[in-house]
Amino acid sequence: MVDERIEVVRHEDLSRTRLEQLQVLFDHESLDDHGPWTPDAPYGYSPADVHVLVTHGSELAAHAGFQRRVIAVGVHDVAVGGTGGVLVSERARGGGLGGRLMSRLARTMRSTAGVEYGYLGCRPEVAPFYASSGWRPVAADERSRSRRDGTVVVTTDDPILILPVTRAVSDWPAGLIDLRGTPW
Numbered sequence: 690m691v692d693e694r695i696e697v698v699r700h701e702d703l704s705r706t707r708l709e710q711l712q713v714l715f716d717h718e719s720l721d722d723h724g725p726w727t728p729d730a731p732y733g734y735s736p737a738d739v740h741v742l743v744t745h746g747s748e749l750a751a752h753a754g755f756q757r758r759v760i761a762v763g764v765h766d767v768a769v770g771g772t773g774g775v776l777v778s779e780r781a782r783g784g785g786l787g788g789r790l791m792s793r794l795a796r797t798m799r800s801t802a803g804v805e806y807g808y809l810g811c812r813p814e815v816a817p818f819y820a821s822s823g824w825r826p827v828a829a830d831e832r833s834r835s836r837r838d839g840t841v842v843v844t845t846d847d848p849i850l851i852l853p854v855t856r857a858v859s860d861w862p863a864g865l866i867d868l869r870g871t872p873w
Contacts, residue, residue, distance in 0.1 A: 691745045693786075695793050698740045700754075703728065707742065710749035714778055733836030734773055735871045739801065741794045743777075743786060750781035753794045756873060757804055762829070763864020769808035770798040770854065773873030791822035798854045806861065807852030810872055816848040824850035825858045833868040 698707065708728055715726035723732040730736065737754025744750060755770035772794065777787050798804045810831065811819060820826070831844045851861060 693750075694744045695789065696742050696744075697793070697797050698742060700728070700736060700738050700740065703740065707749070711740075711752060714749050714752060714776060715774070717778070718776060731774060733871065735771060735873050737774060737873070739770075739797060740774075741790060741797060743781075743790055745781060748780075749778070751777040751786050751790045753790050754873075755794065755798060755804075755807065757801065758868070758870065760808070760869055761865075761867040762862045765862040765864075767862065768803050768805045769851075770801065770804040770806070771868070771873040772807050772809040772852075775809075787818060788822060791819070791824075795823060795852055795854075798852070804854045805856045806854055808849075808873075810844070810847050810849050813848055816850065819850050824852045826850050827861055827866075829864065829866045831866045831868065831872075834871045836871045 711728065712726045715731065719726070719732060726732065728736060735756050738756045740752060740754045742749060742752055753772065753775040755772045757768065758771050759766050759768050777790065795807065798807050807824065809819065816826065827849050829849060831849060833842055835842045849866065851858065
């Protein structure tokens with residue numbers, strides 16, 4: 690039996706050891722495509738304010754993070770926990786760890802003041818995983834800042850999913866989504 694521990698850590702409270710472990714976890718997966726991971730601009734994406742970390746023994750096995758931000762949806766302001774950096778190490782895959790990670794992330798958002806919905810964009814092939822964790826697709830175009838050069842980018846075909854935190858999915862407004870910054 691693996692000694693599994695799940696902890697929630699604010700970004701500013703990450704220890705040097707945890708930061709090093711995060712870099713190893715992310716660089717193992719993405720170094721060739723995106724270069725080295727950095728904590729304050731991970732591959733150019735917006736950084737997390739809150740990190741959910743799963744360790745197996747002394748090894749960091751999984752991570753998910755979110756940043757609270759008010760985005761625009763149509764003419765409405767919506768407070769979201771913009772979610773990114775969801776990753777389970779290769780050695781820890783296949784045992785349900787991703788589901789446990791996302792469950793803890795949802796509970797953490799629900800205990801965070803001012804988060805109405807979780808929000809994430811993802812590749813089509815992983816959308817079913819998020820749906821199995823309670824996330825629901827929304828159909829909309831998304832405007833954000835490029836993670837490479839800050840120019841405005843409008844995406845029309847990548848999956849967008851929301852997690853009801855303090856409001857129902859049916860309350861999600863219609864219209865263009867403006868992230869008012871870089872994606873997560």
